[in-house]
Amino acid sequence: MKSILFPTRLLAAFFVLALFVGCGDDDGNNISTDQGTFSLEITDAPIDDPNVSAVFVTIAEVRLDGEPISGFQKTTVELSALQNGVTEMLFTTDLEAKTYNTLEIVLDDATDAAGNSPGAYVRTMDGAKTALTVAGDGALRVENTSVDIEQGTTTEAVIDFDLRKALLRSGGSYAFAGESRLESSLRYVEKDExxxxxxxxxxxxxxxxxxxxxxxxxxxxxxxxxxxxxxxxxxxxxxxxxxxxxxxxxxxxxxxxxxxxxxxxxxxxxxxxxxxxxxxxxxxxxxxxxxxxxxxxxxxxxxxxxxxxxxxx
Missing domain, CATH: 2.60.40.10 (Immunoglobulins)
Structure with a gap:
């Protein structure tokens, strides 16, 4: 029985090809991307109304340059509990290292994170709920945002959702301000600044x-x-x-x-x-x-x- 001999150069080529394929990621994309970590928290400035017991908002998505943050889970936040430096973490994720020019949060005023209605509301001291409606599709662009993600580092940021600016009052009722003013009530800062x-x-x-x-x-x-x-x-x-x-x-x-x-x-x-x-x-x-x-x-x-x-x- 004759054995089949492969030329040395041909064996080397097969080895290099196998190594190249084995180093690819799970999606078959062999182009590696430098990454950094981005974490985002939310806080609130107080509203000057003693009749307000709590204010809840539901964040359905967070977007950078129009793309949803992968892995972010719909979250309902009691904003009025997040004052004087108290924050709630929205997410921590790894991102491609580059500068992102726009940050948006998408509010869901229909249902909260548990599927209950409404998704955004004011609760007054007597326990009553007043639903809050967001104009348009609920996407709010945070003003003056530039998110710079550097390779191997963590960028820690906070959104200050100023309820005093965001809410309008008329008698005993409450409503969200229009889109432009609602967006101006969102202040983005990075913790190292x-x-x-x-x-x-x-x-x-x-x-x-x-x-x-x-x-x-x-x-x-x-x-x-x-x-x-x-x-x-x-x-x-x-x-x-x-x-x-x-x-x-x-x-x-x-x-x-x-x-x-x-x-x-x-x-x-x-x-x-x-x-x-x-x-x-x-x-x-x-x-x-x-x-x-x-x-x-x-x-x-x-x-x-x-x-x-x-x-x-």
């Missing part, structure tokens, strides 16, 4: 009710921000926070930069169960603190204590 501003406030006025503090980019606040319909107040504020019962406040996830603070009183002056804007406080602070120009650095916790010295007419 932000800091925290916090402090203790002394109320020397004797005024009762809620105190809301607004943070503006330095030099951008004007008196007209506090005028007009209640649904159109303080729309240019970067963020807002309520003064706690112990006199503390905190702004989390502020991009590094210079800020000015203003504080306003909200009181139920007509005893209808809802807070109305009662006036602006005059603020005083120590010589080392300029409340019109407070610098917040990256990965820092800036402290600014001040006093509510008078309620302006």
């Amino acid at each position: 932000v800091g925290t501003l916090s402090g203790t406030v002394t109320n020397a006025t004797g005024e009762e009710g809620e105190v809301v503090i607004y943070a503006y980019a330095a030099g951008t606040y004007t008196d007209t921000e506090a005028e007009g319909d209640e649904n159109n107040l303080f729309l240019n504020a970067v963020s807002s926070t309520r003064l706690s019962g112990s006199g503390d406040y905190q702004f989390a996830f502020l991009e590094a930069g210079d800020y000015e603070l203003v504080a306003f009183s909200y009181q139920d002056e007509d005893n209808d169960g809802r807070l109305e804007l009662a006036g602006e406080f005059r603020l005083t602070a120590g010589l080392s603190i300029n409340l019109l120009n407070i610098s917040v650095g990256v990965n820092s916790n800036t402290s600014a204590n001040f006093t509510l010295s008078a309620l302006l007419p």
Whole structure:
């Protein structure tokens, strides 16, 4: 019986071909892609309405440059529970290392993550639900977004969903604002580019009710921000926070930069169960603190204590 001999060069060619095929991925695509990790959390700035017990939204998809994030699971979030630096993780995933220019979240107002209706709603203190409807297909583009994914690194980001800007109130009812304003209520930041501003406030006025503090980019606040319909107040504020019962406040996830603070009183002056804007406080602070120009650095916790010295007419 004769044995069949293969030329050495032919055997080598077969070996290289087998090695090439074996290194391919499960899809038969042999082109490797450099990747980095992207994680996205969500948080909220408070709404100045004591009648609101909770606000729920359902996120059906998250898209980068129009493409859904693979593996993201439909999620229902209680936004009103995510304040003062508290966040909820939406996802962590590996992505192709490159710059993505648009980030969208798609809200489902019909059903929540468990299949129950509605998918977005306000729950008031008496337990009643008011359904919230999103205009169009529910896709909201987060403004000023550029997601830079680098090979072998993790990009950690947060979306601040500002309910004070996102919700419109009329009497005892609630509704989402139109698409443009709803999109402007979404603020995207990356954790390695932000800091925290916090402090203790002394109320020397004797005024009762809620105190809301607004943070503006330095030099951008004007008196007209506090005028007009209640649904159109303080729309240019970067963020807002309520003064706690112990006199503390905190702004989390502020991009590094210079800020000015203003504080306003909200009181139920007509005893209808809802807070109305009662006036602006005059603020005083120590010589080392300029409340019109407070610098917040990256990965820092800036402290600014001040006093509510008078309620302006």
